[in-house]
Amino acid sequence: MQADLVQRIAAHPKYQELKAKRSRFGWTLTIAMMVVYYGFIVLVAFDKQLLATRIGDGVMTLGMPIGLAVIVFTVVITAVYVRRANSEFDKLSDEVSRAVSQ
Numbered sequence: 569m570q571a572d573l574v575q576r577i578a579a580h581p582k583y584q585e586l587k588a589k590r591s592r593f594g595w596t597l598t599i600a601m602m603v604v605y606y607g608f609i610v611l612v613a614f615d616k617q618l619l620a621t622r623i624g625d626g627v628m629t630l631g632m633p634i635g636l637a638v639i640v641f642t643v644v645i646t647a648v649y650v651r652r653a654n655s656e657f658d659k660l661s662d663e664v665s666r667a668v669s670q
Contacts, residue, residue, distance in 0.1 A: 576668045586660040593652065597645050608638050 577583050611619055611634070619631030 573668065577664060580664050580667055582660055582667065583664045586657060586664065589660070590653075590657055593649070597649055601642065601645060604638055604641050608634060 612631075619629060619634065621630045622628065623630060623633075
């Protein structure tokens with residue numbers, strides 16, 4: 569019975585759609601995060617002077633807000649993924665569940 573259920577789920581068109589959309593969206597966010605993170609690391613490695621540039625007369629350097637932006641970007645893309653997962657992906661998952669349980 570369990571193997572039959574797994575096969576029905578895997579063969580369902582909405583499951584295929586869910587799997588493709590979730591995978592594509594996950595990879596898009598992964599690439600975006602890698603570009604931002606490794607872009608910052610490349611700046612640290614190859615352009616320390618840019619990051620050490622002072623902002624104003626205080627001790628704040630350009631590297632501090634850029635580093636904070638990397639952290640904020642991580643939180644934002646996590647929120648974007650959760651929002652889409654809770655709406656679109658959960659809806660597709662519920663459709664598949666209802667369709668195969670009949």
